[in-house]
Amino acid sequence: MLKDSNNYKVTRQACPRNCYDSCSILSYTEDGVLKKISGDPANSFTNGKLCAKGYSYINRVYSKQRLKNPLYQKVRGSGKWINISWDEAYTIIAEKILKLYDKYNSNLSICLNKYSGNFGLLHYAIEGFFNSIAPTTRVAGSPCWSAGLDANFIDYGGNVNLDPELMIHAKLIILWGVNPAWTSVHSMPFIYSAQEQGATVITIDPLYTASARKSDIYLQVETGKDLELTLAITRVLCDLDLVDHQSLQRHTSNYQQYIDELKKIKLDHLLVACGQDYTTIEKIAKLIIGNKPLLIWTGFGLQRHARGGQTIHAINALAVLTGSLDCLYSGVQYAQQKTWDFTWNIMNYQSSLTTAHHTSRFLNINNFADELTNTSEPPVKFLWLACRNLLNQSPEYDKMVAALTQLELIVCVEQFMTADALMADLVLPTTTQFEEWDIVYSYWHHWISINQPAIKPLYDCKSDLDIMQGLAQKLNSLRPGFSGFPTDKTVFDFIDEQFNQSMYQRLNINDWRELIDAPRKYMVPDLQQTKTIYAFQKNFYTDNSVINTSTEKESNKIALITNTYKYHLLTTHSQHGLNSQFQNLEWLQDVIKDSRFIIHPCTAKSESVRDESLIKVYNDNGIIYGKVFLSKDVPKNVVLFYQGWQPQHDLLINKIVSVCATDMGELTTGSKGLAFYDTLVNFEIVRS
C-alpha cells in the first residue's frame, strides 16, 4: 500500500464528471477518513492540480446533505420520506417491474433516463442491467454536443482530437464558443505556453469571458451568427486569393462550387449579421492564413444554436481552405469519441425473456416530456433516473413534471436530494468516486485513469453497479432468469472484460491493474501530430444549407426578435458548478454568485432597472423572478444566467428555456441536439 510522508494512505482516483479535463486525482486517507486530495502529477494534463470543484470533493463526500439510506415517499412530492432497507427497496422495484411485464408481456413500459452525472466506465452497468431484461424504453440523443459531433462525423468520418497538450506548438489559437478558463482549466497552461512562445490567441464569443480576458484578441460576435462570421472570413480569403488550392484539391472534391456559392452572397450582409466591420474581418483572415500551426477549438457552446452543426461545418471548411489540416499540430478540435475502443461488454448481457417486442423503444432525450406523454402500447409506467438531473437540466420544467404523473414508479439514484429526487417515489443513495472502483477516460485528452476506492462506502450507499446487481438478484429470486445481468461477477471481473489486447498495446500495459501505478496516455500514432488522414474525403460541400444563411428557423427567430422578444437568454456553464453539481456545497458558497440575471448597464438604463433590482424575465414558456447584476461583459441584447442547480426552486432557469432542436445530431447520437442558447426573453422591473 502506498503511504506518503505523513503516513497517509494514498490512492488513485479520477474525476468522472462530464468535464473536458477528466482529472487524475490522488487521495490521502487516515484511519479510513479522507483527509486531503490533490491532482496527480503522473498525468501531464492534470499536472498535479485540480479545479476549485475538485478541491471541494472532501466537502462533497462528507456533506451533511448526502443521502444516507433508501428513502420512500408514499405520496409523490409530499416530502414525507420514510427510511427503508435495501431489501425493501429492491422488493418494491422488482414487484413493480414484474407486474408491468405480466400486464404488457413486454418491458417497454420500463424506461431508463441516464445522462452525464458520472461518465465512469462501470456506470454503464446501468445500461447493462436494462439490456439484460429484454427490450425496454430508452433515451436517444444528448442535450450537450450532438450537432457538433454530427458535423465532424460528416467532415472527418468521426470525432477525433489531437492530443491537446500539443497546443503549445500552435502559432494561432482560436477559442471559438468555448470558455476553457472555466470549463477546461487544465487546457489553459498549454495555451499560455503557446502564448509565451509567441502565439496569438483569439476568443470569439458574444460574452467577454474569462478566456477572452486571457486572449490577445477578442471578437464579440452576434449571438448565433458564427456561420455568417465564418463565411465572411472565408469570403475575404477567397477575394484576396489567399486560399490554399493544393489543400482543397487534396481533401475535397467540390470546393469550387462552395466558393462560387459563397461569392453570390453579399459580404455586407454577412458583416452586418455577425456585427463586424471589413477591417476586423480582413485582419482575422490574414492572421488565420499567415500563422501555422493553426489550432481552432470549436466549443460546445458554439453549437447550442439552431444552425450549430452547419456552423462547425463551415469552420471545418475554413480550416481546409487555409491548408492547416496538413500542417503539424494544426487542426480543428472539438471532442473525441472514436479513440477509446473498450469492448463495452458491461452492456452486452442478453435477456432470455420472451416478450411482445424485439427491439428497445427510443425517446428523444431532448423532447422527453412530450414523447413520454405520447408513447402508448404500452405506455411508460416506470422510470429509472441515474446520473441525471432531468428536471433541473432540461427545458420545460412544468411540462416535464406533468409528464411524470403518468408513472407508477419513479426511482432516482442520487447522492443528494435534487429536483429529480424530490419528485421520485424511491430514492436510492449512491457512492461518490472515493467509495468505488472505476475507470475514467476523457472526451478531450488522451489519458485514462483508474479509480480505486479511498474509503469504504459511507452510510448505506451503494455504487450504481452494486445496485444493478442487487436488483438483478431480487428479480431473479422472484422470477428465475428474468435478468441476464451477472450477479456473481466481481467489480474486477467487469473491469477485466472491458479491455482488449489492442487497448493494452496502446496503453503500453499488460493489465489494467498497472493503472494503479500511474495513469496512462493512450497512443494514437496517426493522431499524435496531424489530423491529415481524417480530413474531408468528399463531403467538404455536402449541401447548400451551409451557404444558405437564412434557414427557416433563423428567419422565424429574427421575426420573433423584432416582433416579440428582444433579448437572447444565454444560460452558459458556470465557473464553480458542473452542470447541476457542486453548487450545493458549503465550501463553494463564498465564491458562487450564479443566481443572477446579468445585463449590460446600457440595457439596464433603457429598461429602467438598476443593479440589484428585482426583475421578472419571461417568454411563452413562463416567468422567472430574479435579481439584476450589471456587467459590460455582456452584449446589450443578451440576458445571461448561468445554468446549474438552483436551490431556490423559483430560479430554475430551464423553466423558461425553449425546446428548439439543432440542425444536426441524429447521425452520431440518435436525435438532434438542443439549441439552448437560442432562447429569447423580455424582462421588466418588479422592484428597483
Ligand SMILES: Nc1nc2c(c(=O)[nH]1)N[C@H]1C(S)=C(S)[C@@H](COP(=O)(O)OP(=O)(O)OC[C@H]3O[C@@H](n4cnc5c(=O)[nH]c(N)nc54)[C@H](O)[C@@H]3O)O[C@H]1N2
Ligand atoms: N439551460 C441550460 N441547460 C443545460 C445546459 C445549458 O448550457 N443550459 N447544458 C446541457 C448540458 S451540456 C448537459 S451535459 C446537461 C447535463 O445534464 P445531467 O447529466 O442531467 O446533469 P449533471 O448535473 O451533470 O448530473 C446529474 C446528476 O447526476 C448525479 N450523480 C453524480 N454522480 C453519480 C453517480 O455516480 N451515480 C448516480 N446515479 N448519479 C450521480 C449528480 O448528483 C447530479 O444530480 O445539461 C444540459 N442543460
Ligand SMILES: Nc1nc2c(c(=O)[nH]1)N[C@H]1C(S)=C(S)[C@@H](COP(=O)(O)OP(=O)(O)OC[C@H]3O[C@@H](n4cnc5c(=O)[nH]c(N)nc54)[C@H](O)[C@@H]3O)O[C@H]1N2
Ligand atoms: N466549470 C464548469 N466546467 C464544465 C461544465 C460546467 O458546467 N462548469 N460543464 C461541462 C460540460 S457538460 C460541457 S458541455 C462543457 C461546456 O463547455 P463550453 O463549451 O466552454 O461551455 P458553454 O458554457 O456551453 O459555452 C462556451 C461559450 O460559448 C459561448 N457562446 C454562446 N453562444 C455563442 C455563439 O453564438 N457564438 C459563439 N462564438 N460563442 C457562443 C458562451 O458565451 C460561452 O462563453 O464544459 C464542461 N465543463
Ligand code: SF4
Ligand atoms: S471538474 Fe473537471 S477540472 Fe475539476 S477536478 Fe473534475 S475533471 Fe478536473
Ligand SMILES: [Mo]
Ligand atoms: Mo455537456
